[in-house]
Amino acid sequence: MLQGLDQIFYSGLMLSQEDEEWVHSNGIKVINCFGNTECTAMLLSDPEWKGMRAPLVPMDGTSYGFFPLPSTTENTQQNANSRLLELVILSSSKDCPDRSLRSADGHYHTGDLFLEVAPGKYVSRGRDDDWIKSENSLRCDTKAIEDNVRLTCPDLLEECIVVGNGRPSPALFVEVKDGLDGEKVKKDIIRRTRQFHARRYLHERISATKFVVVVPKNTLPRTATKGNIRRKAVEDAFKAELDHLYGVTY
Structure with missing residues (x-):
C-alpha cells in the first residue's frame, strides 16, 4: 500500500538509519520537511535525489541565506565542520518572523547549521548550541x-x-x-x-x-x-x- 502512494510527508526527527534503508529498498517515496516554531516549514528534501539521506532545499517562494559562521583558524581541507553554514531567514522572505525576533542586521538567524553537499542542497548539522569550540x-x-x-x-x-x-x-x-x-x-x-x-x-x-x-x-x-x-x-x-x-x- 505504501508503495502506491505518491509521497509520504514527515517532519520533526529524521528517520533512523534502519527505517531509511527500509523505505529506500522498498521504493517508498518519502519527503522530509525541516522547520521551526517561528517560521513553520522551510526546507524540503530534494525529490530528485536518488540515494538515501536526500539533502534539503528551500521551499518555493522563500528567501533564505546560508551564511558561514564567524571565521576561525580551521583548515577547510582537513575539517569539514569548518564549512558550517547558518540558515538565515532574510527580511525579504514572507515567512520572516516579527522584527522583535530579528537580529541587528534585520534578518532572522535561526541558529540551525548545515553543510552544503551540492550547490543549493543542504544537510542539517544540528544547532549552533549543539557545538563547542x-x-x-x-x-x-x-x-x-x-x-x-x-x-x-x-x-x-x-x-x-x-x-x-x-x-x-x-x-x-x-x-x-x-x-x-x-x-x-x-x-x-x-x-x-x-x-x-x-x-x-x-x-x-x-x-x-x-x-x-x-x-x-x-x-x-x-x-x-x-x-x-x-x-x-x-x-x-x-x-x-x-x-x-x-x-x-x-
Whole structure:
C-alpha cells in the first residue's frame, strides 16, 4: 500500500538509519520537511535525489541565506565542520518572523547549521548550541557524541551532556543510574563508544575514562521549562573539576 502512494510527508526527527534503508529498498517515496516554531516549514528534501539521506532545499517562494559562521583558524581541507553554514531567514522572505525576533542586521538567524553537499542542497548539522569550540578553535559536535552514548549505554545512565568549550578535547558528564559503580560505568562507556570515537577528529574524541565524569541523578543544572541540561551552566558549576582534569593551574 505504501508503495502506491505518491509521497509520504514527515517532519520533526529524521528517520533512523534502519527505517531509511527500509523505505529506500522498498521504493517508498518519502519527503522530509525541516522547520521551526517561528517560521513553520522551510526546507524540503530534494525529490530528485536518488540515494538515501536526500539533502534539503528551500521551499518555493522563500528567501533564505546560508551564511558561514564567524571565521576561525580551521583548515577547510582537513575539517569539514569548518564549512558550517547558518540558515538565515532574510527580511525579504514572507515567512520572516516579527522584527522583535530579528537580529541587528534585520534578518532572522535561526541558529540551525548545515553543510552544503551540492550547490543549493543542504544537510542539517544540528544547532549552533549543539557545538563547542575547542582550544585550537576547531568545532566539536557534542550532540553526535551524546546521541551515541545514549544509544550504546541506555542501561548505564539517566542523562548525559558533553562540555569542553575552549578545552583541548571534550568531556562527558553522566548522571548514572542508581546502584551502579561509577568507575565501572566509565570503563563501560569508553569500551562501548570506542569504535564511534575512532572515526572522529582527534579534537572530538573521548578516549580515556578521566574524561568521563560521573554524578548522581538530577545533579546537573537544567532549564526551568523543558528540563534540558544547560551546557554552559555545567561548565561553570564544574569549572574547578574541569581545570583539574585538563591540568590547568593558576
